Amino acid sequence: GEDVEQSLFLSVREGDSSVINCTYTDSSSTYLYWYKQEPGAGLQLLTYIFSNMDMKQDQRLTVLLNKKDKHLSLRIADTQTGDSAIYFCAERGPMNRDDKIIFGKGTRLHILP
Amino acid sequence: EPEVTQTPSHQVTQMGQEVILRCVPISNHLYFYWYRQILGQKVEFLVSFYNNEISEKSEIFDDQFSVERPDGSNFTLKIRSTKLEDSAMYFCASRVLAGYEQYFGPGTRLTVT
Numbered sequence: 001g002e003d004v005e006q007s008l009f010l011s012v013r014e015g016d017s018s019v020i021n022c023t024y025t026d027s028s029s030t031y032l033y034w035y036k037q038e039p040g041a042g043l044q045l046l047t048y049i050f051s052n053m054d055m056k057q058d059q060r061l062t063v064l065l066n067k068k069d070k071h072l073s074l075r076i077a078d079t080q081t082g083d084s085a086i087y088f089c090a091e092r093g094p095m096n097r098d099d100k101i102i103f104g105k106g107t108r109l110h111i112l113p
Numbered sequence: 114e115p116e117v118t119q120t121p122s123h124q125v126t127q128m129g130q131e132v133i134l135r136c137v138p139i140s141n142h143l144y145f146y147w148y149r150q151i152l153g154q155k156v157e158f159l160v161s162f163y164n165n166e167i168s169e170k171s172e173i174f175d176d177q178f179s180v181e182r183p184d185g186s187n188f189t190l191k192i193r194s195t196k197l198e199d200s201a202m203y204f205c206a207s208r209v210l211a212g213y214e215q216y217f218g219p220g221t222r223l224t225v226t
């Protein structure tokens with residue numbers, strides 16, 4: 001079945017770039033998402049990429065998609081202490097099939113001073 | 114900015130009791146969802162709801178679970194007879210008719226003792 005995998009922890013120095021990686025199994029995924037969860041808060045949609053794109057940039061965020069390898073990454077430039085959170089990679093299937101979003105376990109980003 | 118709200122933020126209940134978790138989706142949204150996240154595990158899809166009926170449900174969503182849109186604003190998840198393993202964070206989400214973004218609420222932490 002569909003699965004999304006990502007590493008559980010990442011530590012980055014403040015000011016450096018953070019790169020969070022994710023792999024997924026469903027080759028028919030249409031949208032791939034990055035959600036952010038701060039302590040005690042809900043899931044905030046950070047950014048998404050449609051499956052026919054390779055890259056999407058949105059201010060400090062860059063999403064790269066390698067559809068052949070089913071690999072998705074999120075790069076956060078100039079990482080700040082406010083970026084400390086859990087980042088979930090997620091995907092959904094074709095619009096005419098499943099509507100559910102499949103999440104990874106989340107990567108906890110820790111910012112070092 | 115409109116947001117999905119959920120009440121209560123934390124619910125403690127005894128095993129075997131019924132609980133109702135409440136959500137108010139964003140007002141012009143037509144698709145509604147429940148997901149759950151057991152501590153330390155992935156966010157899992159439970160059910161999607163459109164046009165006053167369930168459009169998709171997961172294996173987790175058995176006969177103990179039900180959803181309802183009792184009026185024009187609320188969307189509820191009922192667990193008839195709670196089990197210890199129902200302890201989790203429950204997230205409600207909603208989206209517009211032709212949208213790809215599911216907007217999540219802050220979650221209700223359910224603790225079954």
